[in-house]
Amino acid sequence: TMAHSKALLVLENFIGGKFVTCSSYIDSYNPSTGDVYCRVPDSGKEEVEAAVKAAKDAFPIWSSKSPLERSRILNKLADLIEHDLEAFAQAESKDQGKTITFARTVDIPRAVYNFRFFASSILHHTTECTEMATMGCVHYTSRAPVGVAGLISPWNLPLYLLTWKIAPAIACGNTVVAKPSEMTSVTAWMMCKLLEKAGVPHGVVNVVFGTGAKTGEALVCHPDVPLISFTGSTLTAQRITEKSAPHCKRLSLELGGKNPAIIFDDADLTQCIPMTLRSSFANQGEICLCTSRIFVQRGIYSEFLKRFVAEAKKWKVGNPSDPTVDVGALISEEHLEKVRSYVKKAQAEGARVLCGEGVDSLTLPAGNQKGYFMLPTVIAEVKDESCCMQEEIFGPVTCVVAFDTEEEVIKRANSVKYGLAATVWSSNVGRVHRVAQRLQAGLVWTNCWLVRDLNLPFGGMKASGIGREGAKDSYEFFTEVKTITIKH
Ligand code: NAD
Numbered sequence: 001t002m003a004h005s006k007a008l009l010v011l012e013n014f015i016g017g018k019f020v021t022c023s024s025y026i027d028s029y030n031p032s033t034g035d036v037y038c039r040v041p042d043s044g045k046e047e048v049e050a051a052v053k054a055a056k057d058a059f060p061i062w063s064s065k066s067p068l069e070r071s072r073i074l075n076k077l078a079d080l081i082e083h084d085l086e087a088f089a090q091a092e093s094k095d096q097g098k099t100i101t102f103a104r105t106v107d108i109p110r111a112v113y114n115f116r117f118f119a120s121s122i123l124h125h126t127t128e129c130t131e132m133a134t135m136g137c138v139h140y141t142s143r144a145p146v147g148v149a150g151l152i153s154p155w156n157l158p159l160y161l162l163t164w165k166i167a168p169a170i171a172c173g174n175t176v177v178a179k180p181s182e183m184t185s186v187t188a189w190m191m192c193k194l195l196e197k198a199g200v201p202h203g204v205v206n207v208v209f210g211t212g213a214k215t216g217e218a219l220v221c222h223p224d225v226p227l228i229s230f231t232g233s234t235l236t237a238q239r240i241t242e243k244s245a246p247h248c249k250r251l252s253l254e255l256g257g258k259n260p261a262i263i264f265d266d267a268d269l270t271q272c273i274p275m276t277l278r279s280s281f282a283n284q285g286e287i288c289l290c291t292s293r294i295f296v297q298r299g300i301y302s303e304f305l306k307r308f309v310a311e312a313k314k315w316k317v318g319n320p321s322d323p324t325v326d327v328g329a330l331i332s333e334e335h336l337e338k339v340r341s342y343v344k345k346a347q348a349e350g351a352r353v354l355c356g357e358g359v360d361s362l363t364l365p366a367g368n369q370k371g372y373f374m375l376p377t378v379i380a381e382v383k384d385e386s387c388c389m390q391e392e393i394f395g396p397v398t399c400v401v402a403f404d405t406e407e408e409v410i411k412r413a414n415s416v417k418y419g420l421a422a423t424v425w426s427s428n429v430g431r432v433h434r435v436a437q438r439l440q441a442g443l444v445w446t447n448c449w450l451v452r453d454l455n456l457p458f459g460g461m462k463a464s465g466i467g468r469e470g471a472k473d474s475y476e477f478f479t480e481v482k483t484i485t486i487k488h
Pocket of ligand 1: 152153161180181212215220231233235236237239254255256257287392
């Protein structure tokens with residue numbers, strides 16, 4: 001009906017400092033109700049072309065500004081987002097299905113911090129210099145922005161991950177064309193409304209909305225976009241690598257994970273259990289760093305399982321806008337079905353589902369009956385070869401298995417195609433060092449999870465990615481280095 005369509009939120013692309021309507025649109029769902037509530041531009045080659053042109057035109061002026069000038073603008077933008085933190089958090093929760101608490105305490109504060117962090121770090125880089133006295137030469141390196149950066153981000157941490165790319169890209173003097181996930185575009189659009197006030201010149205940040213196959217691919221294939229920073233699935237990364245190969249583009253790929261937690265019998269379970277629940281179920285398990293394989297040493301296996309399952313059952317699933325809720329809705333109906341199908345496969349293979357999906361009943365508020373909800377699910381006695389132990393599920397499902405020795409658990413933890421993150425729990429310092437050194441993972445947390453210093457490298461090994469992001473790593477990715485030699 002007209003009344004219904006009038007109520008829909010309609011997004012527009014942001015190109016050259018202006019909001020521009022698109023010829024066609026995609027429906028976007030509210031995951032907690034199952035209703036279409038927003039229309040997202042279905043951009044194609046034409047829109048991407050216009051955005052790349054705007055970014056190219058803005059490059060000479062933006063790249064010639066001093067780091068301090070750019071830093072001031074990034075800080076201003078951080079302040080403006082922070083000023084609207086509650087509105088951003090509400091929008092992220094509604095669009096993505098995540099709890100309002102998570103959006104308020106993690107997503108939006110981190111988006112703000114991403115701009116502040118790179119506003120600061122860009123002021124402190126130094127380049128290298130060496131002397132070759134016998135030749136009468138000094139060598140030094142100089143770094144310059146690359147040009148138009150293509151930024152593609154996923155739906156799980158929408159504004160958080162998009163700004164983790166936009167901030168370093170523009171801090172370094174590049175201009176950008178960004179494409180958020182078509183399922184979670186609202187907060188990026190809200191941010192566009194603040195750019196002018198922050199002093200970001202027209203064309204420095206352009207956002208084109210749409211699907212991966214159409215909008216994303218047009219960006220990846222555009223000859224005037226020399227670098228692509230992508231966060232998403234390993235499958236999409238393979239496609240992007242193929243499509244960008246003819247242009248020899250520089251790629252940064254942050255991909256999936258199948259992250260182990262290794263819990264030795266000398267672990268402090270009073271810390272380990274609540275943190276491993278968080279690392280398994282936070283954001284509905286939709287974080288690339290979430291734990292999905294828990295290896296527990298035999299001596300504490302049954303005690304761990306008992307306490308872990310009892311605590312998992314206390315996680316409240318329901319309306320994401322209720323601040324007492326711990327688990328919101330999954331991103332889409334298709335994704336919910338996919339996550340559920342893993343639980344069914346595990347059962348068919350003889351594993352035991354100890355709580356959650358198919359075991360406990362889920363009661364939802366009247367307004368959320370058609371939402372994409374699922375209970376935190378713990379599965380035990382899953383075989384290492386099972387798809388539940390090998391593939392990324394990306395939902396509130398975690399597998400718990402027993403192990404005997406250090407040597408054995410390292411081997412089993414490494415026997416997946418992914419290598420993003422791992423956690424190790426033990427009070428033996430020698431052991432955590434030994435194990436951390438041998439785990440194939442870009443990040444190893446011992447006796448904690450998700451504690452990040454943005455200065456240090458972030459990224460995955462094996463099928464979890466190529467490249468690292470962080471203060472120095474992002475600076476290196478978003479700039480081109482030149483070695484200059486001077487002879488007296
Ligand atoms: P996805 O790969 O389906 O999509 C990611 C983005 O790529 C979206 O914007 C999508 O529209 C776009 N895209 C899809 N096909 C494309 C194509 N052919 N060309 C260009 N762009 C294309 O991933 P998703 O389902 O949105 O996100 C979940 C995945 O992201 C999980 O695998 C998760 O582990 C991963 N992830 C990784 C990190 C990390 O830092 N390593 C962080 C968050 C999420």
